[in-house]
Amino acid sequence: MTDGRETANERTRFLDNENSDAEEVSTNKQETWSDLKPYVRPLLASNVISVVCGLNDGSIGAIIPRLKDYYSIPNETVSLLFLCNAFGYFLFAMVNGYIVHRLGQVGAMYFGAGILLVTYSFIVSGLPFGVMAALMVVQGAGIALLDAAMNVYTSSVPKATLMLNVLHANYALGAMLSPLVNGLLWRIDVSWRGMYVFMAIISFINIVLIAVGFHHIKIEDHQEDEEPTDHKDITRAAIRHRMTILGAIYNLVYVGLEVTVGGWGLTYLHEGRGGDKIVMSNVIAGYWTALAAGRIVLGYLCDKFGEKRMITIFTFITTAVLVGLWLLADIVIDSIGPLLPSMISLASKVLPRSLHATSIGFIAGTGAGGAALFPFITGQVAGKFGILAMPAVCLTMTVTMQIVWTFIPASKKSGAQDPLYGGLGKHSPPAVQGGQRLQG
Secondary structure, three states: OOHHHHHHHOOOEEEOOOOOEEEEOOOOOOOHHHHEEEEEEHHHHHHHHHHHHHHHHHHHHHHHHHHEEEEOOHHEEEOOOHHHHHHHHHHHHHHHHHHHHHHHHHHHHHHHHHOOOOOHHHHOOOOHHHHHHHHHHHHHHHHHHHHHHHHHHHOOOOOHHHHHHHHHHHHHHHHHHHHHHHHHHHHOOOOHHHHHHHHHHHHHHHHHHHHHHHHOOOOOOOOOOOOOOOOHHHHHHHHHHHHHHHHHHHHHHHHHHHHHHHHHHHHHHHHHHOOOOHHHHHHHHHHHHHHHHHHHHHHOOOHHHHHHHHHHHHHHHHHHHHHHHHHOOOOOOOOOOOOOOOOOHHHHHHHOOOHHHHHHHHHHHHHHHHHHHHHHHHHHHHHHHHHHHHHHHHHHHHEEEHHHOOOOHHHHHHHHHHHHHHOOOOOHHHHHHOOOOOOO
16 A cells, blocks of 8 residues: 555656557655745635535534424435535536646636535525525535535645545544534524524635635646547546545545534534523534644544555544544544545546546535535434434434445545446546646
8 A cells, every 4th residue: 555655656647648648757855844835825725625525514414403493394305405505516526537637727717616606695684494495405506616626635735645635534523513603692682583694704714715715827728639539438537437426425425424523412402301492502512623733633644654554543433432432422533534535546646637626525525415415314213213213314424434445446546447447547538647746
């Protein structure tokens, strides 16, 4: 397995020649902090995007008890909001590559950020539940575009594994804000709509920072081939790649686990375990804080000892903690922190650079869909068996993650030899071999 310290040697570019051979060229120079200087401004903007995504994904779970009272609906009905979000995620995850192809990666960021601002502005009005559910579809679409863009950019800068862990730590910090803001609104007796006023303000700031952070930053720079690049060929190759398929399934379940615990955790602790609603809001904020810390501290271990080995260890730890949560006591889970960013980092090493935008965008987008799909399933289970069944659902997700992780390739070579690779490699068509270079 490739050691995390050899990240620089894993960074490659593809060179076209007369025989259409694609040779991987690795750099022997060890990446340093100074290599990040040209990327500071867009990285800061990307991390703010991550905070916005986390705030969004944590918001529904934080206000579930208040939504149930406001609309007089049970768990099964309120969980439809997660499902509607999932539909938006999936829809735009599927077309993310096309949108990037038409608007560029920065244009897709503006599109996604604008969608969020408009959607939050409508939700603030406290519209009927059916209208709010429809707006969740649009909201999910905006998050899918932003989520894909920040992962694509960050996975291609120096020290990508560490930067991805920092990026997703900020996602957890954003999610941490949701229960804190909700607790404050509860304390001062302000409607749940105050949450969306706050989110609309943050979304406007996000658009401003995208404009500043990515000003004169050109993310896509496709090599010119003798024949025009066929976007359909790239999309087909990317979707058929083993890393894309398994990475998307893994991400789908992982983010589902992460947001299920953060989303239904307050209801579990307040209604299932009888905890005080404001105190339990702080407990959920602690969960997201631990997740952020895990992405930095445990992410370092993934970088040092290798993603494949360490994610397996952390998954088994998470399984043990979930069993404890189910049978014994209330436990804050932080061992899942580095799983997502480390998987994205591994994907950036396994996948050809020309497929990064489409493949990583698809993986990230479907993973975000899990943030809606699995909380919806959990709501249905809670409606039938009670909210105390939540840890059992999460345990099932964890086991599924480990099964999928076992089959994810550990290196570019193992991915290229797989029959699902989609014809890439030295016999791939020139349209697919065109490289991508990120410029800071």
